[in-house]
Amino acid sequence: DSGVTQTPKHLITATGQRVTLRCSPRSGDLSVYWYQQSLDQGLQFLIQYYNGEERAKGNILERFSAQQFPDLHSELNLSSLELGDSALYFCASSVANSGRAGGGELFFGEGSRLTVL
């Protein structure tokens, strides 16, 4: 158990809909990362938050947004869903804002599997 909790584990929805994925980081971790895992793209970094502020952006679509709340949990919002958004979405956390400061490793949740029909 990594200590990172993600809900829901599975989600099935229709095209055009909006969903919210939730993540609670390990106790004491200030950074939260979101990744998308799909068969064709592999593991793609979406976005990082540190202590409530956006720190880095990766390949995140404009239809997607995220935030980190004062209690450090994070939500990833996916809107106007398309078939191609079907994927496993991982949240990860780390203690520091940067790899060099924090030792570099990330701790991953078990993911939220999104299926768009």
Next chain:
Amino acid sequence: AQSVTQLGSHVSVSEGALVLLRCNYSSSVPPYLFWYVQYPNQGLQLLLKYTSAATLVKGINGFEAEFKKSETSFHLTKPSAHMSDAAEYFCAVSDLRGSQGNLIFGKGTKLSVKP
């Protein structure tokens, strides 16, 4: 830009045989390198990491990896494969620019272990 290349999307070995999973990296700064394992329907679990200390890094479950700067490689090995090692393995490099902490992952190598 930093990147990771994993050679071989599928590797199959017999139980008891040597496991060798290949990873090459590209980085303009001294990298931090990682191997993660993903079992079916689970998240990613850290196997081992290199952060510029000893070049031979030992991890969990009998795995180890050697950092070779001259070859820009960080291959993962295990002397004797076990059935429970069947999983997907990801090599990753830490993006150490500025205040970013995200990892850049390779495409993954799926390891099968035959009895």
